[in-house]
Amino acid sequence: MELKSLLFCAVLSTALTASAFADNPPAPKVKNVITEFAESHLVTDAKKLSKIMSEDAQVKFSRGNEVLYHSLASILKLMRQNEGISQNCSTSYDIIASSEALVMAKVEFAYQDFVIENYLTLERDKNDNWKITRINKFFTDNAPANVLSNK
Numbered sequence: 001m002e003l004k005s006l007l008f009c010a011v012l013s014t015a016l017t018a019s020a021f022a023d024n025p026p027a028p029k030v031k032n033v034i035t036e037f038a039e040s041h042l043v044t045d046a047k048k049l050s051k052i053m054s055e056d057a058q059v060k061f062s063r064g065n066e067v068l069y070h071s072l073a074s075i076l077k078l079m080r081q082n083e084g085i086s087q088n089c090s091t092s093y094d095i096i097a098s099s100e101a102l103v104m105a106k107v108e109f110a111y112q113d114f115v116i117e118n119y120l121t122l123e124r125d126k127n128d129n130w131k132i133t134r135i136n137k138f139f140t141d142n143a144p145a146n147v148l149s150n151k
Contacts, residue, residue, distance in 0.1 A: 030095075030103050030122055033130045037120065038091040038107055046079035054123065054131040061137035088112070100124070114140040 033052045040049035053072050060069045070078075089111045096104040096119075103122040108115055121134040 030098070030105075030130050033122060033132065034093050034095075034105050034107060034120065037118075037132060038093065038109075040079075041109060042087050042089070042091065044079055044082045044085045044087070046076045046083060049079060050076055052130075052132055054125070054133040057131070057133050057135070059135040059137060061139070103130070116140075 036048055036052045039045070040052075050072075055072065057072045058069050059075055060067055062068070087109065089109045091107065091109055093105055093107040096106055098104070101124045103120075105120045105122065107118040107120060109118070117138040119136040119138075120132050122130050123133045125131050
């Protein structure tokens with residue numbers, strides 16, 4: 001009987017915690033950071049991107065069966081090489097989960113033949129600013145192989 005009570009309490013506390021965070025909308029500043037991320041991609045603006053990224057941010061994506069990553073420095077270098085090139089895609093985003101210090105969001109870039117899904121992790125820093133700390137990119141099967149390549 002004691003095990004059932006313990007299990008019930010664990011399930012109840014999990015449900016209460018989940019419902020408390022489910023109604024916690026992200027601060028307006030978070031939406032601004034997500035919008036800035038999308039805009040920086042659309043016009044290939046490294047300066048705009050650097051303002052919203054954490055210094056230790058990483059971008060991870062898969063190629064075949066391995067996970068590759070770029071540091072912020074390498075992403076900014078690549079963007080500077082292509083500065084000002086406008087992307088021919090539409091964007092959309094959703095907030096997946098949020099708390100007072102951490103937000104998960106999905107930003108999609110829909111091109112004519114493929115979609116790039118970006119899952120962003122945003123964290124509130126010690127100065128109360130929201131920064132992107134990690135981006136996980138997923139490409140549809142028909143995405144060109146060189147979308148994220150220096151080559």
